[in-house]
Amino acid sequence: HTQDFFVSTKPAHGKVGRVPVGIGRRRMRIVVTGGAGFVGSHLVDKLIGRGDEVIVIDNFFTGRKENVVHLFGNPRFELIRHDVVEPVLLEVDQIYHLACPASPVHYKYNPVKTIKTNVMGTLNMLGLAKRVGARFLLTSTSEVYGDPLQHPQKETYWGNVNPIGERSCYDEGKRTAETLTMDYHRGASVEVRIARIFNTYGPRMCLDDGRVVSNFVAQAIRKQPMTVYGDGKQTRSFQYVSDLVDGLVALMEGEHIGPFNLGNPGEFTMLELAEVVKDTIDPSASIEYKPNTADDPHMRKPDISKAKELLNWEPKIPLREGLPLMVNDFRNRILNQDEGKGA
Ligand code: UDP
Numbered sequence: 001h002t003q004d005f006f007v008s009t010k011p012a013h014g015k016v017g018r019v020p021v022g023i024g025r026r027r028m029r030i031v032v033t034g035g036a037g038f039v040g041s042h043l044v045d046k047l048i049g050r051g052d053e054v055i056v057i058d059n060f061f062t063g064r065k066e067n068v069v070h071l072f073g074n075p076r077f078e079l080i081r082h083d084v085v086e087p088v089l090l091e092v093d094q095i096y097h098l099a100c101p102a103s104p105v106h107y108k109y110n111p112v113k114t115i116k117t118n119v120m121g122t123l124n125m126l127g128l129a130k131r132v133g134a135r136f137l138l139t140s141t142s143e144v145y146g147d148p149l150q151h152p153q154k155e156t157y158w159g160n161v162n163p164i165g166e167r168s169c170y171d172e173g174k175r176t177a178e179t180l181t182m183d184y185h186r187g188a189s190v191e192v193r194i195a196r197i198f199n200t201y202g203p204r205m206c207l208d209d210g211r212v213v214s215n216f217v218a219q220a221i222r223k224q225p226m227t228v229y230g231d232g233k234q235t236r237s238f239q240y241v242s243d244l245v246d247g248l249v250a251l252m253e254g255e256h257i258g259p260f261n262l263g264n265p266g267e268f269t270m271l272e273l274a275e276v277v278k279d280t281i282d283p284s285a286s287i288e289y290k291p292n293t294a295d296d297p298h299m300r301k302p303d304i305s306k307a308k309e310l311l312n313w314e315p316k317i318p319l320r321e322g323l324p325l326m327v328n329d330f331r332n333r334i335l336n337q338d339e340g341k342g343a
Helices: 038-049 104-109 111-132 168-188 212-221 241-253 270-281 305-311 319-338
Strands: 006-009 017-020 029-033 053-058 077-081 094-097 135-141 192-197 226-229 235-237 260-262 267-269 287-290
Touching (some): 038 241, 212 270, 212 319
């Protein structure tokens, strides 16, 4: 594209000026599928913030206009209600492909739709990348490792996935999406990047998406018991959303295809997580045990040495620092919801 190399900004002295977008970098046009979702909207903020043009595609199944409403009116921002299962044609330089429900509750709600999103949605966006010569980044998942028999998980591990289970629409769907991405790379020379994202939390997570961090935080705020599934000894490693967004951009801008694990190696049992939420929100919060869901991975922790070495990336925010950063956002939205204004 030959669009102009400059962004209009208001410099400190108050005059509108024309400044380069970074040193030697031109403004890009970038599409973010799922850009009205939790991770997507934080990514969009970063891309807009550094001076690029962003087109968000979202069908609002789990995404929310509220997550991007602060960008309405910005001439470098566009929002399209569109489902990636249908093709779309846009002239862009980069495609961040995030669209897919990611919480087990949401992706199991309509499993056929979930696998269609992963397979047809990814196929459509790869087709677009090929046609317009854009660089394509797939957000895959730690779920490709299934219930892992290696710990921590390295990118070289092929996983232990049930192909016919309740989670398959998501984990097999993402595995197929990785396959498609590599086939478009090898067969059609599309420039691709693959991120395997581990559990992530932060402001703008759906309040009621059933994930453990959002559940515990919302429950503690509402003075309800925190629901621990199973014996609570299963582990996860929780990454703050800004660390993930930094990793996604480093991957897109870098020279390496991946796959790269993007996660925080700090590993917690669900009972330990409940303790952190108690310390952060309400020391009197209690716990209630509930049966666990099918095929729940027993442990999960990323080995991030590859991303450290090749992307020069590692997470900066430990759980005890990140959790307080989402509490205000949750409090406000819960207050609005309880007052009947919707969240
Ligand atoms: N979990 C829990 N209580 C909840 C929700 C989830 O104990 O209210 C557990 C769940 O059984 C799993 C872990 O927390 O072992 C992480 O679940 P989540 O749905 O957040 O994400 P997953 O890593 O399974 O995709």
